[in-house]
Amino acid sequence: MHEKVEWVRRNRQACGSVRQGCKMMGLSSSTYYYRPKVSRAERDRRDADLRDKIEYLQANYSCYGYRTLKEQLFKRYGMVVNGKRIRRVMRKHNLSMQVKRRFIKTTDSDHEHPVYPNLLKGREVTDINQVWVADITYIRILTGFVYLAVILDIFSRRVVGWALSKRINHKLTVSALRMAIQARNPATDIIHHSDRGVQYACQDYVEVLKEHQFEISMSAVGNPYDNAFAESFIKTLKKEEVYLWEYESFTDVVERIPQFIEIVYNRKRVHSGIQYLPPVEFEDILQDEGRKQMLGQVTLKLSKK
DSSP states (O other): OHHHHHHHHHHHHHHHHHHHHEEEEEEEOOHHHHHOOOHHHHOOOOOOHHHHHHHHHHHOOOSSSSHHHHHHHHHOOOOOHHHEEEEEHHHTTOOOOOOOOOOOOOOOOSSSSSSOOOTTTTTTOOOSSSEEEEEEEEETTTTTTEEEEEEEETTTEEEEEEEESSSSSSHHHHHHHHHHHHOOOOOOEEEEEEEEEEHSSSSHHHHHHHTTOOEEEEETOOOOOOOOOHHHHHHHHHHHGGGGOOOHHHHHHHHHHHIIIIIIIITOOGGGGGOOOOOOHHHHHHHHHHHHGGOOOOOEOOOOO
């Protein structure tokens, strides 16, 4: 039986698939994939061996996605490794990933809606719920893209609202905005800053802002990176979550992204700009008079450019 399994393992590509190879050798797929239980020590040893091989492939063959690594592990070492195991080992050892450079345009500023001046230049921010920033990014799946709209409170760096959709339209951005308003129940006169994209300039979105008495602020023409705080979050999201996974479906994104935002980014990831605290903890201290003094005077001064 072992010899048949090894034959299928060595010749699966020539056979076209594991299933076809098993059929030729009279094996069931369950027999081929069966692995006896191993001790924790043996599992750690095997994981260490797999880690070494993954790092070698990354360094020498620019292999980063788990599917590519799976194929290269078989091609170069004859190893048949489950994709879930590869992802688990990569997460465990924080193996570096290659940033994917494909660019998808998410800002459409060619519209007839009113635009607003940039109100952030040179401003000092001294507390939460004074300035919110909004932006949109994309996440690749097998059949296309999923779009994420986010809203951050720049003082605490906390994501206060977000929404996911297969379509990049005003419904996406309005959903994120309404989530933020419901979660924060903010006072009036918060500055809401975004780019000049149609999703933020359209009547439906602006009406929600005006209904809750936001001050509307937009980035300068031709400068999509003016919205630095939102861009910083998106960079973190891509590097620490999106590029570590290869999402296949919308469901994959819906399962992973909220967890990263709410559990990892908001509650665990520290930020140098808020005294190396995670956003939720920083906000908790701000609102606790007994502990607030430990932060001292915290002021965020925005660039005049």
